[in-house]
Amino acid sequence: xxxxxxxxxxxxxxxxxxxxxxxxxxxxxxxxxxNESIVAKKDYGSTVLRDGDNIEIVRFVGGG
Amino acid sequence: xxxxxxxEEWFRALAKKQGEALQKRIADTSVAVCGCGGLGSNIAVxxxxxxxxxxxxxxxxxVDITNLHRQQFKANQIGLAKAAALKExxxxxxxYTAVTAHTRRLDESNIVxxxxxxxxxxxxxxxxxxxxxxxxxxxxxxPDTWLVAAAGMAGDGPANDIITRRVTKRxxxxxxGVSDIGDSLCLLPSRVQLCAAHQAHAVLRIIAGAxxx
Numbered sequence: 410x411x412x413x414x415x416x417x418x419x420x421x422x423x424x425x426x427x428x429x430x431x432x433x434x435x436x437x438x439x440x441x442x443x444n445e446s447i448v449a450k451k452d453y454g455s456t457v458l459r460d461g462d463n464i465e466i467v468r469f470v471g472g473g
Numbered sequence: 474x475x476x477x478x479x480x481e482e483w484f485r486a487l488a489k490k491q492g493e494a495l496q497k498r499i500a501d502t503s504v505a506v507c508g509c510g511g512l513g514s515n516i517a518v519x520x521x522x523x524x525x526x527x528x529x530x531x532x533x534x535x536v537d538i539t540n541l542h543r544q545q546f547k548a549n550q551i552g553l554a555k556a557a558a559l560k561e562x563x564x565x566x567x568x569y570t571a572v573t574a575h576t577r578r579l580d581e582s583n584i585v586x587x588x589x590x591x592x593x594x595x596x597x598x599x600x601x602x603x604x605x606x607x608x609x610x611x612x613x614x615x616p617d618t619w620l621v622a623a624a625g626m627a628g629d630g631p632a633n634d635i636i637t638r639r640v641t642k643r644x645x646x647x648x649x650g651v652s653d654i655g656d657s658l659c660l661l662p663s664r665v666q667l668c669a670a671h672q673a674h675a676v677l678r679i680i681a682g683a684x685x686x
Contacts, residue, residue, distance in 0.1 A: 438602055438604075442612075442640065442644075445641050447616075449613055450609055465641065467608070467622075467624070467640055467646060468624065468650070469605045469608070469622075469624045470601050470625050470627075470651060470653035470655070471599060471627070471654040471655045472511075472626055472627035472654035472660065472665075473508060473510055473511055473513075473597055473598055473599045473604070473665070
């Protein structure tokens with residue numbers, strides 16, 4: 410299981426890009442930390458989620 | 474016009490309110506405010522009043538009449554570059570804060586150079602994509618810099634939905650996380666200022682060494 414924003418999800422084996430797309434995130438509006446390290450945008454397609462990973466997806470919305 | 478107090482009098486007055494040890498730390502801190510609109514102009518005024526030693530203001534835009542209900546500009550500043558106009562206002566409010574103003578559009582290529590080695594960076598942009606780009610760049614290229622960003626302060630929702638969250642060690646996020654101006658929500662000055670106050674407060678707590686939210 411992969412912990413994503415505090416919730417255990419059955420996402421091991423998926424790429425980060427695939428997970429974001431399936432979960433309805435716009436990749437140009439997020440920042441993703443994996444085990445406390447930022448994942449560079451260019452690595453979303455090659456980053457494979459693993460059992461035990463702790464993923465934080467921060468979604469930005471407009472206004473300021 | 475009254476006489477401007479001396480730098481020493483200014484420091485004493487701040488130390489009386491905020492404590493001398495903390496005041497020294499605040500005066501030794503530099504903060505880059507990226508975006509000088511509803512969030513950034515309010516963050517900058519609060520931090521200047523608190524005695525932050527150095528502020529770097531960055532915004533490409535000019536003051537519009539529709540900005541005046543929530544941004545720290547005056548009616549006679551419509552049309553001026555926001556960063557320069559804010560610098561002018563801060564000089565009147567808090568003359569001993571050193572302010573650098575950049576009228577430039579921030580992007581991945583100039584973020585590191587324009588934020589100039591600031592101890593703390595505040596993300597105060599308007600568009601979600603620009604917010605994400607700044608946050609991704611700072612977290613990737615400036616991992617030792619503290620970052621205080623914002624998401625979600627549009628609309629007329631409750632004040633108490635605006636929160637501060639420590640996402641990772643040096644990265645804080647303020648706002649309700651969901652209220653998107655793109656969803657045709659209204660924009661109320663009080664709610665934008667609440668979020669700006671959360672950001673400024675996060676900055677002061679980081680300076681104080683209090684890292685919880």
